[in-house]
Amino acid sequence: MARLMLKDVTVRLPVVTSFSxxxxxxxxxxxxxxxxxxxxxxxxxxxxxxxxxxxxxxxGDRLALIGHNGAGKSTLLRTMASIVLPYSGEAVRDGELxxxxxxxxxxxxxxxxxENLDFYARYLGLTKRERAQLIEDVAEFSELxxxxxxxxxxxxxxxxxxxxFGAATSSPRDILLVDEVISAGDARFVQKAKRRALQSxxxxxxxxxxxxxxxxxxxxxxxxxxxxxxLIVDRGDPRGVWERYIREKxxxxxxxxxxxxxxxxxxxxxxxxx
Amino acid sequence: xxxxxxxxxxxVQGVFNIPLAMSLALRELRTRFSRTTLGPLWITVAQALWIxxxxxxFSEVFxxxxxxxxxxxxxxxxxxxxxxxxxTESPTTFISNKGAMEQFGAPxxxxxxxxxxxxxxxxxxxxxxxLAALVLTRPPLSFDMLWAIPGLVILLATAxxxxxxxxxxxxxxxxxQPALVAGMNFMFVLTPVFWDPEQLARDRPMVTHLxxxxxxxxxxxxxxxxxxxxPESWAFCIIAMIAIIVLGCVAFARARRNLFNWV
Numbered sequence: 001m002a003r004l005m006l007k008d009v010t011v012r013l014p015v016v017t018s019f020s021x022x023x024x025x026x027x028x029x030x031x032x033x034x035x036x037x038x039x040x041x042x043x044x045x046x047x048x049x050x051x052x053x054x055x056x057x058x059x060g061d062r063l064a065l066i067g068h069n070g071a072g073k074s075t076l077l078r079t080m081a082s083i084v085l086p087y088s089g090e091a092v093r094d095g096e097l098x099x100x101x102x103x104x105x106x107x108x109x110x111x112x113x114x115e116n117l118d119f120y121a122r123y124l125g126l127t128k129r130e131r132a133q134l135i136e137d138v139a140e141f142s143e144l145x146x147x148x149x150x151x152x153x154x155x156x157x158x159x160x161x162x163x164x165f166g167a168a169t170s171s172p173r174d175i176l177l178v179d180e181v182i183s184a185g186d187a188r189f190v191q192k193a194k195r196r197a198l199q200s201x202x203x204x205x206x207x208x209x210x211x212x213x214x215x216x217x218x219x220x221x222x223x224x225x226x227x228x229x230x231l232i233v234d235r236g237d238p239r240g241v242w243e244r245y246i247r248e249k250x251x252x253x254x255x256x257x258x259x260x261x262x263x264x265x266x267x268x269x270x271x272x273x274x
Numbered sequence: 275x276x277x278x279x280x281x282x283x284x285x286v287q288g289v290f291n292i293p294l295a296m297s298l299a300l301r302e303l304r305t306r307f308s309r310t311t312l313g314p315l316w317i318t319v320a321q322a323l324w325i326x327x328x329x330x331x332f333s334e335v336f337x338x339x340x341x342x343x344x345x346x347x348x349x350x351x352x353x354x355x356x357x358x359x360x361x362t363e364s365p366t367t368f369i370s371n372k373g374a375m376e377q378f379g380a381p382x383x384x385x386x387x388x389x390x391x392x393x394x395x396x397x398x399x400x401x402x403x404x405l406a407a408l409v410l411t412r413p414p415l416s417f418d419m420l421w422a423i424p425g426l427v428i429l430l431a432t433a434x435x436x437x438x439x440x441x442x443x444x445x446x447x448x449x450x451q452p453a454l455v456a457g458m459n460f461m462f463v464l465t466p467v468f469w470d471p472e473q474l475a476r477d478r479p480m481v482t483h484l485x486x487x488x489x490x491x492x493x494x495x496x497x498x499x500x501x502x503x504x505p506e507s508w509a510f511c512i513i514a515m516i517a518i519i520v521l522g523c524v525a526f527a528r529a530r531r532n533l534f535n536w537v
Binding site: 013014078081082083084085087096097098099100101102104105106107108110111119120122123124125 | 277280291294297298301305308309372373374375376377378379380530531532534535
């Protein structure tokens with residue numbers, strides 16, 4: 001029985017910069033859409049990438065996180081994994097985690113896929129036999145073949161994704177959290193990933209996926225939320241949430257383009273006269 | 275759970291993950307020397323050359339018997355190298371393992387145990403030179419040399435605390451590491467590592483009694499040289515060990531909320 005519950009979770013991250021960097025940073029932070037920029041009483045600046053997030057995920061929930069860069073998707077995933085801890089509110093988790101947040105930073109580039117998988121399995125605390133099983137399973141899913149014995153620095157991002165997704169879904173864990181990386185997969189991978197996600201966790205799992213690829217979200221998820229500046233602005237089925245997101249995005253872009261066009265005409269006027 | 279509780283749970287789970295940390299340490303050493311012919315033996319070669327160089331020059335300068343001086347160096351330099359490495363590398367304990375901290379959901383203190391194991395393995399490689407010097411120069415052996423073992427245990431336990439404490443502080447204060455690198459070079463000359471405090475014409479408490487590194491050097495080296503460790507050194511090291519371990523655990527538990535953001 002897995003469960004993942006967030007109650008009024010607000011995340012604040014202190015921004016540590018040296019004095020000379022500070023003004024530069026605040027200028028950059030204002031232009032980036034990275035939540036709200038504030039200053040706590042201690043004088044250290046902070047950003048608030050998540051504000052009052054409430055979620056309740058249970059067995060069988062496969063949640064899609066939608067939103068543009070800096071909307072808080074990655075922070076939300078890291079809060080679910082207790083890597084980032086809430087400033088206020090409560091995050092309750094019942095179940096073991098399997099994470100896929102990046103491709104490769106924790107891998108040893110010189111070592112083969114097989115050796116890296118062995119360490120992946122060691123991190124999960126598996127016995128020697130279970131480790132061998134995991135490697136076999138991943139070899140079959142990833143279709144890496146002879147590449148599995150080559151150093152991982154020779155892998156493409158698609159190959160890394162196949163290997164790491166295979167490993168993350170092969171481990172007997174209840175909760176799977178996947179960040180943006182999944183967009184590196186092709187259509188065939190998405191199909192396989194769907195089949196695998198449905199197969200290996202039919203009754204006992206929670207999956208949370210952040211992605212910019214609608215086909216990934218439609219295939220893998222059965223519910224969705226959209227984040228905007230750290231707030232949940234939309235909930236529903238993945239297709240509906242995604243389509244509303246795209247519609248609003250194009251509308252704001254059209255408005256912007258229109259505004260710029262008008263601005264451009266005004267600026268050009270004197271030149272026409274001259 | 276509060277951040278502090280999560281931090282404390284991490285510390286406890288870290289202990290259960292020592293076997294994982296050990297295999298990670300072995301892997302790190304293997305990859306550090308991957309595609310080299312000598313492999314980890316380079317660690318021994320580097321230290322041996324250093325000791326040979328200092329022995330060659332300074333036995334003349336200090337007008338000492340080469341054999342005695344060589345044994346003195348081989349007993350002290352590896353201990354100093356160990357202390358110095360721990361001090362200069364501990365600020366990056368967490369910084370350099372960010373990927374592992376967010377990828378596996380394993381306790382973060384595994385990285386502390388990993389660093390400790392790597393440093394202990396490197397120290398063992400360095401002590402091979404001491405073993406060679408022992409065979410070459412044949413100093414008088416006695417059972418009192420075994421006092422080096424409790425000394426070593428205290429040294430390693432303190433190193434664990436330092437890795438944790440400075441690992442947290444080093445993630446927050448990026449000046450710490452370059453400051454320690456500068457400081458440890460200074461302390462190398464100040465601490466009686468390649469010269470014997472017994473050679474000093476008068477007592478200089480700055481380099482001995484008031485120098486914390488001197489005491490940690492002494493609890494391992496003095497027994498190897500057939501000398502008795504001063505009770506003051508034992509007392510200082512045991513108190514420092516407990517204080518640093520406690521401070522490290524408190525710092526980690528308190529910083530748990532922001533640690534990932536700092537690294």
